[in-house]
Amino acid sequence: MILQTERLALREAGPDDAAFILELLNAPGFLTGIGDRGVRTLDQARSYIEERMVESYRLQGFGMWIVTPRTGEAPIGLAGLVKRDVIPHVDVGYAFLESAWGKGYAREAAAAVLELARGRLGIDPVAAIVNPDNLASRRLLEKLGLRLVDVRQLPGWDQPSAYYLTA
Template sequence: MILETERLVLREAGLDDAAFVLDLLNAPGFLQGIGDRGVRNLDQARDYIETRIIGSYRDHGFGMWVVAPKDAHEPAGLAGLVKREVLPHVDLGYAFLERSWGQGYAQEAAMAVLDHARGRLGLATVAAIVNPDNWASRRVLEKIGFTFIDVRHLDGWEQPSAYYCA
């Protein structure tokens, strides 16, 4: 376990999370709000976990963590920190299965990640990027203390991103 909130546990992802990651990365909300990662089967999901998620733990000491409600133990989403070459600061990210929307999990998990980034990791500034049309996600960021900076066209990204900092 990496973090714990009143209702949630955030833990490192493992290869046994492949079915969950496959579902999440192919959910309509993920595809529309975040983008297509090209993960279409369990082998690709395991590779994504190994290279992208576990690779970030290895390279940076942080990454995206599996979020599960304490009373369900089934993963609801991912939340954590990402280091991207196209951004000047580490950024906070989250994505949840649609069955978990509207329960406050994104806000609760994102706040815990932000507190962890500032406290345990000592990051003075944390960024966040989001599809400019994703108003629900933008509200989550603003509720936990992020400030909208501008809309940016990041190198290698097809769509523009709303850029926030906290």
């Protein structure tokens, strides 16, 4: 367990999360808002977990964590921290199944991740990148206290990204 909020628990991903990761990474909202990760099978999902998520925990001490309701239900999303080569700061990220949209889960999870980053991990500032057309995520970032720096084309990315930083 990485952290808990009033309604959510965040934990590290493992091989048993492959079906969830496969579902989330191929959800229409993920493909449109974040991008296609090319994960199409359970084996690819297990490799994604091991090579991207678990490797980040090992190398960085943080990463994208599985978000579940504290009631012990199935995973509903991801939230966490990512260190990318294409931006200078660690960034906060989140993605949820469409069934979890509109319930405040992304805000609750992202706020907890920001508190963890700036507090226990001593990471400040924290960045966020988002598809400029994703107005819901942009509003959420602003509610969390991040400010828009600019819209930039990141190396190796197909679309521009709105770049935010904590104040």
